[in-house]
Amino acid sequence: MKKGSFQWMKSLNRTIILNKIRTDGPISRAQIAKETKLTPPTVSSLVLELIDKELVIESEQGESVGGRKPTLLVINSERFYIIGLDVGAKKIRAILIDLSGKAIDKTQTPIPSSISNEDLLTLIKGTISNLTSTHEAKEVIGIGVGMHGAVDVETGTSLFAPGLHLRDIPIKKTLEEEFDVPVKIDNDVRAMAFGEYWFMEEKKDENIVTVNIGNGVGAGIVLNGRIFHGKYDLAGEIGHMTIDLNGNPCSCGNIGCWQTLISGPAIAEIAVKQLELHSDGILFKMAEGDLTKIEGKTVFEGAIAGDALSKKILEKTGEYIGIGLTNLIHILNPAKIIIGGGVANASPFILPKIKETILQRGLTSQAKTTPIYCSKLGSYGTAIGACALILGEIFEGDYSAAE
Numbered sequence: 001m002k003k004g005s006f007q008w009m010k011s012l013n014r015t016i017i018l019n020k021i022r023t024d025g026p027i028s029r030a031q032i033a034k035e036t037k038l039t040p041p042t043v044s045s046l047v048l049e050l051i052d053k054e055l056v057i058e059s060e061q062g063e064s065v066g067g068r069k070p071t072l073l074v075i076n077s078e079r080f081y082i083i084g085l086d087v088g089a090k091k092i093r094a095i096l097i098d099l100s101g102k103a104i105d106k107t108q109t110p111i112p113s114s115i116s117n118e119d120l121l122t123l124i125k126g127t128i129s130n131l132t133s134t135h136e137a138k139e140v141i142g143i144g145v146g147m148h149g150a151v152d153v154e155t156g157t158s159l160f161a162p163g164l165h166l167r168d169i170p171i172k173k174t175l176e177e178e179f180d181v182p183v184k185i186d187n188d189v190r191a192m193a194f195g196e197y198w199f200m201e202e203k204k205d206e207n208i209v210t211v212n213i214g215n216g217v218g219a220g221i222v223l224n225g226r227i228f229h230g231k232y233d234l235a236g237e238i239g240h241m242t243i244d245l246n247g248n249p250c251s252c253g254n255i256g257c258w259q260t261l262i263s264g265p266a267i268a269e270i271a272v273k274q275l276e277l278h279s280d281g282i283l284f285k286m287a288e289g290d291l292t293k294i295e296g297k298t299v300f301e302g303a304i305a306g307d308a309l310s311k312k313i314l315e316k317t318g319e320y321i322g323i324g325l326t327n328l329i330h331i332l333n334p335a336k337i338i339i340g341g342g343v344a345n346a347s348p349f350i351l352p353k354i355k356e357t358i359l360q361r362g363l364t365s366q367a368k369t370t371p372i373y374c375s376k377l378g379s380y381g382t383a384i385g386a387c388a389l390i391l392g393e394i395f396e397g398d399y400s401a402a403e
C-alpha cells in the first residue's frame, strides 16, 4: 500500500475553503472569498497550499464578468483514497473509495465463529492488505472502521463485540501502527448514519437519524452535522426502549424491548408461533415443514410469494416500528429518518404501515409527515459510512470529539 505524503490539515480556514470547493466546485477564488467572507489574499494563499498538497486542482475557465476569465477550482478526487471497513459478527466488508465517494473495489472476508482478539486483528489487517495490494498505485490517506457493539471512539477500541464474544480490541492502535495512516472508529450504526448524512443527494439536513433493524436494533444520530454519542457512547440504543410491559424477554435482560418486536429474529419467532398453531400455508411449505428453517428473511420471501400470514406479520412489524419511530420523532424531531439493516429489505410490506402509524400518532402535522425512507447505500452502507468518518475529518474538521 502506498502511503505517507499526505499531511492532515489542522487549519480551520483551509478546511473551510476545501469544503467550499467540495460542495460548490467548480468555483473561482473570488467566489470562495465572497461566500466564506475570507479576504481574497487569504483565499489565494490557502488555495495555493491546497494545490500544493494535490487536494485541489484548477479545472476549467469560468464565465468572464469583463476582463480575464477566472480559473475554477475542483477537488482532485482521484488523487487520494480511503478504506472503510464494516466489522460485523460474521464477516468483514471492506471498500476502497476515492475522495468523491466513488467505489473502486469491495471485498468480503468471513469471520470464523470462534476467534481471539489477536486473530481478529490479523484478519482485519489481512483484509486491508488484500484490498490495497490490487491497487498498489493508489495512495490511501485514512482508514475508517464501523465496528458492531460498544466502541470507545476516543481510543478507537472495541469495548464489547457481542457477535464475536470479544472485549477490548485495540483496533485503531493496531491499524495505525501497521499502516501508518489515521484511523477512525465508530459503532457500525453510527458510521452508517454518518454515511447517510455525508452522501445525502439533496440538500443536507443537519439532523437525521438512521435506524438499523437487523438481528438487533440501534440508531445512529447525527445532530448539527455531527455524530451524537452521548456521555458514555450509549446514545442510540433505542432497540432497548420498552414498548410492551408484558412482552417477551430481551437479550439485555429486560422485558418487551422494541427489539423483541421488530428485529429479524423477532419476526421469525412470531411466524414460528403462528405456524405451530396452523401448520399450513405458503410459509410452512417454504420451510419444508421444518420451523427451525424460518428466519426473518423467510417471512419476507413468503410475503413476496403472496403468503397472507407473512404479509400480516410484516404489517404488524411495520406498526411496531412506526410506534418506536413516533417516540423518536417526539424526542429528537429529526429532519428525516432512514431505515437500514435486513428488515429494511421488506420495505414494500412494512413502510406503508410505518407511515400510517406515524400519521396516526404524531403530535403535529410536521411530526406526522416526517420523511421516512430506506437506506440507499446498500449492503456496504456501514463500510461507506466508515469512509465518511475520514472524509468528515478531512473536509469538515474533527468529528470524534463531538459528544
Ligand SMILES: [Zn+2]
Pocket: 239, 240, 241, 250, 251, 252, 253, 254, 257, 259
Ligand atoms: Zn433489550
